[in-house]
Amino acid sequence: MLYLPLEELSLLLGSENILLKSSDFGGSWEQIEGAIETPFMKINSLDEEKVIISSYYEVYLSFNGGNSFENFSFDTLRPNQQPIYNCFFANENEFYIIGKNSLFYRFIISENRFEKINIAGLNHDLLSFFIINNVGFIVGTNGLIMRNETITSTNEIPNLNSSTRIYPNPTSNYINIEFYEYSTYDVKVFNLQKMVKSQIFEGRSATISLENLNSGVYFVLIKSNKGVCVKKVIKL
Structure with missing residues (x-):
């Protein structure tokens, strides 16, 4: 996995539970020791400071560019232990988690709480996401594509x-x-x-x-x- 948070053209590279960081656009790398103990799957970043990483069952959030992480466990909200497939920031105060059996949660950072998102009739695995012009798209199994114009923060000023x-x-x-x-x-x-x-x-x-x-x-x-x-x- 490779992610570009854009601070001094920095790069984050992850594999299993190994996290590498570069501040010269990949010219040299340093390993961030002990950041995360468990194997992880996805990396996403809002900016050079806020980084989110998901493992199969856990979510980790960093406010200092990946130098240290806080574990956000929400097992009480998902008793069936559905695996997490992806995580992503919508804006500076919210990130989303998607996964198996329509797993779909929003975390509100300022309130330090998870919020389950229920969509009637949805029983697909949610796999990936992309954002175009502040419109969020979530891709699932069996050809599912969900479109949501409120999943990202809106801004009338152009990107x-x-x-x-x-x-x-x-x-x-x-x-x-x-x-x-x-x-x-x-x-x-x-x-x-x-x-x-x-x-x-x-x-x-x-x-x-x-x-x-x-x-x-x-x-x-x-x-x-x-x-x-x-x-x-x-x-x-």
Whole structure:
């Protein structure tokens, strides 16, 4: 399993109960010792701090980028011990758990409680999920696909990734960045080994010189109070 929380282009890689973390886009890795004792199945992250991992029967939540985890056990809510197949964040205050025999729970972080979601007539195994434009889709057995426009948090402001434009790309000298709205933006440029540029901009646009950088692939990490996004740039 591989997940990209997007802080300094960090990566989380999991296998069984081994958790690895990279802060240089995979150039080097460190193992997070003793984070989770049991084999786990899925990793999901809302941002660079909140990480959720599910094992077959347990759920673990980290508020510090995976350095330590808290076990969220909810066995009393599922006496039949249905296996967990997937877990995912809907917003910064809620994550969902899906699994065998229509297992479907919401956890509200601020209230520290699980809430069972009942859907009349549903008796499928719930396997996976994806989100498009704040609409959640859950995929189950026998061709089941559930669509829910309230499973994710709604926001009338466009997603930072889709509303940010970088040009020219490819480029030989510089890049222009156009943002959706006036704000403060933390912009960092990485190659595959390390960060090579870091600047703070205030406004709706920015220009960054790449003139002194070698030709190749670079990643531009943009952070604001609206979120985080990563754009790939080719330097000629």
